[in-house]
Structures are given as structure tokens and as C-alpha cells.
Amino acid sequence: MSFPQLLTPEEKLAQGKTALGIRDVVVLCGSMRFAADMAEVAIQESVAGALVLKPDCNMKIAHPLWADPVEAEALKVRLDDQHKQKIRLADRVIVVGDYIGDSTRGEIAYARELGKPIRFTDPEVDPGEPGGDPAAEETAR
Template identity: 60%
Template sequence: MFALLAHEPTIVVLCGSTRFMAEMTEANAQETAAGRIVLAPGCDLKTSHSLWHDPAAVEALKPKLDALHRAKIRAAAEVLIVGDYIGTSTRAEIEYARRLGKTIRYTHPEVEETTE
């Protein structure tokens, strides 16, 4: 039998460079243990995989993954920026989340001031 929660858990989406996949795995564990539902990048195009082994496959997949990640941002109540680097893609995700009025948190709060 499943235990009922007193309230629906908060949904948080992890954003950041895929160079921080190990940190995202840790953030996923921490957020889940805190009782949150976690949405995260499902593909790391920097790691070899049969789905994106050739450059044409990568180029075809990128826009689909970007659209999927924006849908995850829309579905989440909060965005957690993982890592100590904010690149172009992550900056765009932060701006998108801000336009939607999402709560934004950072694993490295010192990088927040670089995104204002």
C-alpha cells in the first residue's frame, strides 16, 4: 500500500552544463531525499551513446532535447542550477524560467550574481 503525502511534492528541474552530470546525479539524490520530484536532463551528448554516435544524429537530436527541457522547466515549480559555471544554454534556461516566474535556486549561489 502506498502512503499518502500530506501535500503534493514540489517538482524541481535540474539545469546546467552536462559537464556537471555527476553533480546532477548528486543533486537528484539530495532533492529526492528532501521529498521533491526531480526532472533532469536525460541525455548527455558529450558521453558516447549509440543514439548520437554520428554528428548528424547529434544535430537532429539537439533541438528536440532543448524543446523537451523547456517543457520540463514549464512543468516544474522550481529550477535548480547545478554547477559553478553558467554558459549560454544555461543562461537561456534561467531567463526562460524567470519569464515563467519559476523559483530559481543554485547549488553554487556565488554564480547567481553572474546571471543578473
């Protein structure tokens, strides 16, 4: 007797998005110093038909929710985890800006682990994939 193959979580997500008519989810990554650039890329992608996910809390700007340094550090950890969730949901990733810091480098590595196509608004900052060919990344759109 043969048993049906169980779907992976990724396959279940893909089927769910298809069933819901969600065809293109893009996540924006990059330093919040490029918040204005992210907003412009979000507009361009939205007009092109994509569902855009991006960082929404700019902790470089003072706000009561992260005024306390201890609470701010805990919040940063939670927001980083939320951003990884956005990367998991996305069909593709766009890295915005001409600077790649440690957080963005980690997001790029995570997206590559998951096999997500990545486009850089400034291709010269692509840190490359260890042992891989950065030219092989998706550059469409």
C-alpha cells in the same frame, strides 16, 4: 450575464498537480560536465520529497544514438525543447555547478520568464536577471 473566467494553462497545470497530490517538482539545470553533481542534488531533493526532473542524455559521452553529427544536432534541439517542457512543469529550478554556458543561460532566462524560483548550487555564477535583483531569487532549500 457573467461568464466564468477561463483558466490559463499554468492554472490548469497547478490544479492538475494538486488533484494528483504532486506537491513539489524541481528541475535541475546546468552543464552535463556536472552530471555527477546533478545526481547528488537529485538524491538530496528526492529524499526531501521532491519529484526531480533533470537532463538524462549526456551528449558529451559517446553513444550510438548521437554518433551521426547531423542526427546529433537534431536530437540536441529536441532535448533542449524537452528540457523547456520540464522547466514548465517544475515548481522551482536548481542550477547545478560553477559554470553557466549558453544553454544553461537560456534555461535560466526561460525559467525567469515563467516566474520560476531559481536556486544556484554556486550562487556566484548567477548571471542575474537583466534589470532585476538576483538577491531576490528564492534561496530556500
